[in-house]
Amino acid sequence: MSKKSDENPRIGVFICHCGSNIGGLIDCKKLAEYSGTLPEVVYSEDNVYTCSETGLNAIKKAIKDYNLNRVVVASCTPRTHEPLFRECIAEVGLNEYLFNFVNIRDQCTWVHMKDAEGAYKKARDLVKMGAARAAKLEPLDKVSVQIQPVALIIGGGVAGMSAALNLNNQGYETHLIEKEDQLGGRLTSLHTLFPSNIDASELLANFVNKIQLAKNLTIYISAKLRKIDGFVGNYSVEIDKAGEIIKLMVGIIIVAVGASLFIPKHMLGYDGKKRITQQELEVILKNNDLNTNNIVMIQCVGARNEERSYCSSVCCMTALKNAIFISNKNPGAHITILFRDLYTPGTKYEAMYRKARELGILFIRYTEKKELKVEENEVRVFNEYLGEEIIVPYDLLVLSTPLIANEDNKALARLLKVPLESNDFFLEAHVKLRPNDFATDGIFIGGAAKWPVDITEAITQGYAAASRASTILSHDVIEVEGTTSYLPEWNKNLCSGCEVCIKVCPYKAIIKNEHDEIEIIQALCKGCGVCGATCSKQAIEIKHFTNEQILSEIYACGGRDVY
């Protein structure tokens, strides 16, 4: 932006019904009519889906027909749909920053479903604020950044290895860091894999073999991310490999750190010997050490409760797999599975359940309400159908415990500046629209780092993350947001040289140059806006979030005609 644009704003407002998501609660037609009465708004309409081909064409047509130079869409949320609309107006020659999004779904109709009138008033205010801001928008240039065609994958489990191999096959220099002293992640502790029944060690060997043969793929074991700086295409990272510090420049980062197993300390008599976890059972099976006939498995131990409300999704299948394996090997074995609900989705997993029943494995339902009693050699379980307690004897008790978030997720999330969800798993940008991205450009996610997944899903997600990453790596240069801060020419005389901006900038993007003037280095600035809010003369402007723009929203919100 070099100068303030002086053409008069001609705003078009588009109100999206989002099917019935918005239109089912509030009168979008009326809202569109209201929008038409707002200052500088020369055109308004409502659309069933503004983001559909029809809706986008309607925007383009209106821009041409009414000579619009600003567009407002009131719809879902900018976090998912802003890029689409920006692109749309750019296609007909408008600068993409002359677009403003108004959130009337995620933050309005979806959260005020029982108060249609209140929701309408709120939507009306938000559109009014949005149009006021739109009138003050300025065209901006995007910033071009060079892309380092180098990938960094954090986590050497199945998901991480799949992603690394995939990117490496596409020809990108790839680095994989694993915190343990060997590759494989959870694969190293598994015996066989469902539903194919192949040996986990076989799959692992296969992966490791490919990795060893790969050129331009570097593995760092016993290594952790220590520091990160930079932005999409240009992350400079420091890896701590058992004390040795390695510095890299990478273009993208994939988080594939997997998950950990919950150890049921002080629960149901767990002792790691006679009462063990499924994982410990796998080790016994691997070593061919099982020498008992009476086995009881308990599902959902430490899962789907108040503390951990989620379903770990792999434990039912793990129990079935192990039970079937044992029973095939030793048809005389008595195996009982105590479950709360059994989840065996899809064609293959349900088939395994049927198979287990055919093999004579017993399934007994228990409820959360009546606690299981684990005695030295028997479990007492209250069965709701019978209305009485059943006593099930055992020699070996196997507890199915959930996968939980790694303890160091928090530290990693803070380093990368990406969010965690309430159970400390990593949180993707959007569950459906961007399931393998973080909101931060150039950082991706796959596998059980996000929530518990089985091996098949981990591989799929590893590929998915890799393919998302290659949408960046395949470019030499990409364009990123131009919404940085700057000291406009016309404000230079305001600057008193107090240098507080230099002190508060977290990125050292502000310097005093050789002419003794404050200079903001655009490439380093990330546009947080703290310098603008701090500047003792309010001389620094934040592009796309200027004082003028924000104040116009405040004033529009303060207007007297509501309530």
Next chain:
Amino acid sequence: MSFEPRILGFLCNWCSYAGADLAGVSRIQYPPNMRVIRVMCSGRVDPQFIFEALQQGLDGVYVMGCHIGDCHYLEGNHEAIKKFNMVIKFLSIVNLENRVRLDWVSASEGVRFSELVSEFIQDIKNIGPSPLRRDCPDKRLMEKLKAIERAAASDRIRALVGRERKITEQENVYGEKVSQEIYDELLNTAIHDEYIRSRILILLEKEPKSVKDIAAEIEIDPNKVLENILVLKGRAQVDMSEIVDITPIYVRT
């Protein structure tokens, strides 16, 4: 008395705005009294925005950011706290401090977001409508708030708050750190001084006045007024225009 408060929220893009969206995706219901302005970081919220919102007659202002340690821009929310504390100190002069609030909401805390917003709406309902509501704003209070906004925008206050973390958290070249108490004292004095000075300036902008008249209007000791007039004279912001009888009359330059 029940009324429907009008509240303005400033939400940072990366955590609290995402948390608000998540409340929507999860269909968690809360009352529709808050309007939201999206900013990139809670540290972007210039104190001026809050004062302006209150002058608009809005009943409450909510600033929300990422939890400490989670700010997408490393420490923007630390800066937000400093600015917010200053805002609170100023608003306490006119008893409006409980109409503004600062909280942290992560991208996964849809429930927390809706609870906090509901709570704030209820608290504001309990306090009652803003005395600055559009239909019958308290003019005296408005004048005081204008003075506050101006004082908060002064170099002295902005630079002091901008340097707070540097001053209190890092040692100077002599290896000393200023304690939080000493800093607070400094800030309190500055706030007090600049507030009075702004009030004087605003009065003088309307018409030239004597020290006595000014003191009567802003209800403080004439000696204090004189003291501040001298400072303002030194800053070339006021001047003596004439002497009526033996009383000097001051004007805004």
